[in-house]
Amino acid sequence: MxxxxxxxxxxxxxxxVTASIVAFSSNMLHSAFTLFFVLFGMAGFYVLxxxxxxxxxxxxxxxxxxxxxxxFGTMLTGDIAKPEISNLSFQGILTFFSGVSFMAVxxxxxxxxxxxxxxxxxxxxxxxxxxxxLLKDYILPFEVISFLLLAAxxxxxLIVLQREKD
Amino acid sequence: MGLSAYLMVxxxxxxxxxxxxxxxxxxIGILMGVELVLNSAALNFxxxxxxxxxxxxxxxxxxxxxxxxxxAAAEAVVALGIAIxxxxxxxxxxxxxxxxxxx
Numbered sequence: 708m709x710x711x712x713x714x715x716x717x718x719x720x721x722x723x724v725t726a727s728i729v730a731f732s733s734n735m736l737h738s739a740f741t742l743f744f745v746l747f748g749m750a751g752f753y754v755l756x757x758x759x760x761x762x763x764x765x766x767x768x769x770x771x772x773x774x775x776x777x778x779f780g781t782m783l784t785g786d787i788a789k790p791e792i793s794n795l796s797f798q799g800i801l802t803f804f805s806g807v808s809f810m811a812v813x814x815x816x817x818x819x820x821x822x823x824x825x826x827x828x829x830x831x832x833x834x835x836x837x838x839x840x841l842l843k844d845y846i847l848p849f850e851v852i853s854f855l856l857l858a859a860x861x862x863x864x865l866i867v868l869q870r871e872k873d
Numbered sequence: 874m875g876l877s878a879y880l881m882v883x884x885x886x887x888x889x890x891x892x893x894x895x896x897x898x899x900x901i902g903i904l905m906g907v908e909l910v911l912n913s914a915a916l917n918f919x920x921x922x923x924x925x926x927x928x929x930x931x932x933x934x935x936x937x938x939x940x941x942x943x944x945a946a947a948e949a950v951v952a953l954g955i956a957i958x959x960x961x962x963x964x965x966x967x968x969x970x971x972x973x974x975x976x
Contacts, residue, residue: 753938
C-alpha cells in the first residue's frame with residue numbers, strides 16, 4: 708500500500724466523521740467549529756489530487772475566511788446558550804432516509820459507470836500555470852467574479868446598515 | 874485510490890449537506906449545509922481534473938475549484954448579512970418563522 712493511499716483513508720475517515728458531527732450536532736457552535744476540520748480535511752484531499760495552490764486557497768479563504776464568518780454569524784444570531792432552540796432539526800427521520808437513499812443512488816451510479824481514465828495527472832507545482840490560465844483563458848470569468856465579490860461586500864454592508872437607519 | 878473513491882467521499886459529503894439544509898431550522902445551519910455541498914462539488918472537479926485531465930489545459934478543473942471557493946465566499950458574506958439583518962428585526966433566525974418580506 709502506497710503512502711498516498713494511507714493519507715487518503717485518513718482524510719476520508721476524518722472528513723466524513725467531522726462532517727457528520729457538523730450535520731448532527733445539536734449545538735450550533737460545535738457545528739461551526741467542527742466545520743473548520745472538514746475544510747482542513749478537504750485541503751488534504753486537494754493536496755493528494757495535485758492541487759497545491761487550490762489547497763492553500765481552501766485553507767486561507769475557506770477555513771480562514773468563510774468559516775470565521777460562519778462562527779461570527781453563529782455567535783451573533785443564534786441563542787447559543789440554548790442549543791435546544793438554536794439548532795433544532797425537524798423531520799429528522801424523513802430527511803435521514805432521503806439523504807441516505809440519495810447517497811445510495813449516487814454510489815450505485817459511481818459503481819456502475821465506466822469512467823474513461825486518461826493518463827494520470829502528475830503532482831507538480833501548479834501556481835504559475837494557474838496564474839497564466841487565470842490571466843489568459845479565464846480572464847473574463849476572473850474579472851466577473853472579482854466584480855461579484857465587490858458587489859457582495861458592498862451589498863451585505865448596505866443590507867445591515869439600512870436596517871440600522873430605520 | 875481511484876476516481877470512484879474520491880467520488881464516493883464527495884457523495885457522502887453531498888448527502889450530509891443535503892440532510893443539513895433540509896432538516897435545520899437555523900438559517901446559519903442551512904448555510905453550513907450549503908458549504909458542505911459546495912465543497913463536495915469542488916472535490917469532484919479536483920478529482921476529475923486529476924484523473925481525466927482535459928486535453929487543452931490540464932488544470933481546468935482546478936480553476937473551477939477556485940471559482941467555487943470564491944463563489945462560496947461571496948454567498949456566505951451576503952447570506953450572513955441577511956441573517957444579521959433578520960436577527961435585528963425579529964430576534965431569531967429560524968427559517969420556518971421568517972415568513973414576511975419587508976416588514
